[in-house]
Amino acid sequence: MRRRAILLAALIAASLPGCRSEPRGAGGAAAATAESGLALVPLRIRSGRAVHAFTVEVARTEDEQAQGLMFRDSLAPDRGMIFPFATPRPASFWMKNTFIPLDMIFIRADGTIARIADNTIPQSLDQVEVGEPVAAVLEIAGGRAAELGIQEGDRASWPGGPPR
Numbered sequence: 001m002r003r004r005a006i007l008l009a010a011l012i013a014a015s016l017p018g019c020r021s022e023p024r025g026a027g028g029a030a031a032a033t034a035e036s037g038l039a040l041v042p043l044r045i046r047s048g049r050a051v052h053a054f055t056v057e058v059a060r061t062e063d064e065q066a067q068g069l070m071f072r073d074s075l076a077p078d079r080g081m082i083f084p085f086a087t088p089r090p091a092s093f094w095m096k097n098t099f100i101p102l103d104m105i106f107i108r109a110d111g112t113i114a115r116i117a118d119n120t121i122p123q124s125l126d127q128v129e130v131g132e133p134v135a136a137v138l139e140i141a142g143g144r145a146a147e148l149g150i151q152e153g154d155r156a157s158w159p160g161g162p163p164r
Helices: 002-015 062-067 144-148
Strands: 040-047 050-058 079-093 102-107 113-120 128-141 155-157
Touching (some): 040 079, 050 128, 102 144, 113 144, 128 144
Parallel strands (some): 050 079
Antiparallel strands (some): 079 128, 102 113
């Protein structure tokens, strides 16, 4: 009887929002997970003396990267998605099925910003390229980079990302 009650309590807890078990990150802290199921990490961009903080979803796999921010209706000003690559490579993105304008920030292996493609056009099939190998691409709300004064040459860092 006690075993059945424990099992029932576990099933109820698992079905409640916010009560699911999360994988543990470094130091035993629960890893944050976005509604999309992707891991959430803090990302900082140092621009002169200013530091701009974002919370970003990490699209690690090919499937996650292919999905990206497609079909989203909005993106909060302090949110985004990072697309890290196993090895630096030339990157090319498009906006198919992406309903909101985005700033695409191409990041070199040392963390410096190589290029910012600002306010990319929703649903465009035009390729947005960087022209040099990069370690990651960050997508944030369209126009946000200019609003914050983020420029090419500024430095981005996040857990598991380029050295600080």
